[in-house]
Amino acid sequence: MTHRMTFRGVPVPAEPGQSVAAALIAAGIPAWRTTRRGGRPRGVFCGIGICFDCLITVDGVPDQRACLVAAADGMRLGDDGAGLDGTATGAGHDAARDREDSDAAHD
Amino acid sequence: MPHTTDVVVVGAGPAGLAAAVTAAEAGLGVALVDTAAQPGGQYWRHYDPAHARPGDHVGHHGWRVFTGLRDRLDALRADGRVRHLPGRQVWLVTREPEGTFTLRTTATVTAAPEGQPDDAERTLSARALVLCPGGYDRQLPVPGWDLPGVLTAGGVQALLKGHRTPAGRRAVVAGTGPFLLPVATGLARAGVTVAAVVEANGTLGWLRDPVGATSAPGKGIEALGYAALMARHRVPYRTRTVVREVLGADRVEAVRVARVDRDGRPTGPEEEIAADLVAFGWGFTPSLELPLMLGVDTAVDTDGSLVVTVDDVQRSSVEGVYVAGEATGVGGAALAVHEGRLAALALAAARGRPADPATIRRLARAVRRGRRFATAMHRTYPVPAAWPEWLSEPTLVCRCEEVSYGDLRRAHDDLGAEDARTLKMLARPGMGWCQGRVCGFATAGIAACLRGRGSTPEDLRPLATRSLAVPVPLGELAALTEDTTPVGATDTTLEEGGPNGE
């Protein structure tokens, strides 16, 4: 059974077992956020949870790594959600700043 | 306080899986923590077994070694001799005054539907550690490498093996090393047109390398297999060639390639190749955050990466900490398995468990042989010395903080940043979400190049050290009790994000 998800309202199918990132790529969506400074589009880069390029809001939970989250039926992707919890990277970096860019629309 | 286990193994790739199974079979109590939901690590990454298909393991080398280890793990788990904690990452490890280790873990995916584990599982305590954190693709910045459609070679492989998803339709696979071959043939098998494999170094020379051939005979056969597959799929293999620039507006449209000399300096005319996917791989970078938190000794390996130094039975410089797999030097899955077994048996022997000395000697020999082979490979496929000359001023070096090569040059020329640590402080490369995992090697190389010298461990270490191994929800950070918190960890984290990241 194919899962049905949405990316900012647009239907995105997924095979059970696929990641959110894989499903988006397979649906022809190579990028789902824009960067804070340059406003540049970003999608998957490392594919294994290292680079954080692929951050996306999943069912209202922001800053999830699309390459690690398993696709599920009815998942809402990329919709802006209020942050549930802060995240500390330990790198002298403020997570809140990225929240804006991780969910900025990519047209 | 959680129950103290004999050993916690971090990482369930080839090294960690072998270590956990071997240690438990030797009678030690074992907990095995791994980021991923499935064991196997990078090499044996596979589709969710709940939805497996017969063809999933075609092209998967050593698959039977994996299923053997996995079956033993399942049996040990059923007997309560291994506690397996998948889907969890260790973000902090500390050594207590009495010599035990405390590991803090967090769920890999916060949005996961399963409930949170109880506190006992969040915090682990162990008398010894076998750290097998593996590594990730090493990257060199090049103009346009931040365009969607540019992925790491390992990431392309992970999408294929783990998700049955080709990341594009027409690919260029570029960088250096034998790993480019399985990526190219994997793509071709999945129906992707591989427009070219672009190899910065000479040839498939390691096939003829006498050290390589005698150290790992199976590898030669594996390489011949790839060569045959490349021929069958008519994949052009261009040597002494590099991608000078990735072209495209909002996504990859083409690459510009050029012939280079031995040091990587462009020599020939440039040429454009159309593609919608570029897979870059320049070897691998070991994942050193956990070992560095414990203060183990490190060194620069033949390939220029920072690695943990271990003795002939995988012991690090810190009592009770064994390290195996890519973290001790990039050398491939077979070597990682040997190292994991060796570490576990040496630890078992140190704890007075029966461990056959002849087996330990045999494994130590296999590890030495594997290391010789790895060294030969690193020499055959070096990162070209002149690579920083490929950069232009606007080329992004740090993708997270969007720091360009020009920013780094200005920090050096105008602000006097003379080493990687100062460059990082002044221009902020490696200060974003990935904490320098992606740009660390490149930034260290640029720092050295700007000073007109080679990279040193002092360039690499500040970019490989992280106060937290992975970002964690603030709630979990706040739950740390003061007495177990190393100073460096709280100083840099709690202050900068309030409950809502203010």
Ligand SMILES: Cc1cc2nc3c(=O)[nH]c(=O)nc-3n(C[C@H](O)[C@H](O)[C@H](O)COP(=O)(O)OP(=O)(O)OC[C@H]3O[C@@H](n4cnc5c(N)ncnc54)[C@H](O)[C@@H]3O)c2cc1C
């Ligand atoms: C993306 C990628 C794809 C690759 N594909 C191939 C391939 O197809 N063929 C090939 O020959 N080689 C491949 N390699 C090289 C391969 O990594 C090694 O040959 C081999 O897997 C090394 O084994 P290992 O046990 O040392 O590490 P790994 O296999 O990398 O396993 C390490 C494990 O530790 C986990 N880990 C790390 N840090 C933590 C932490 N803090 N907390 C919890 N868990 C942690 C990781 O998630 C991982 O599961 C790939 C490498 C990468 C990065």
Ligand code: FES
């Ligand atoms: S693509 Fe790098 S973290 Fe997901």
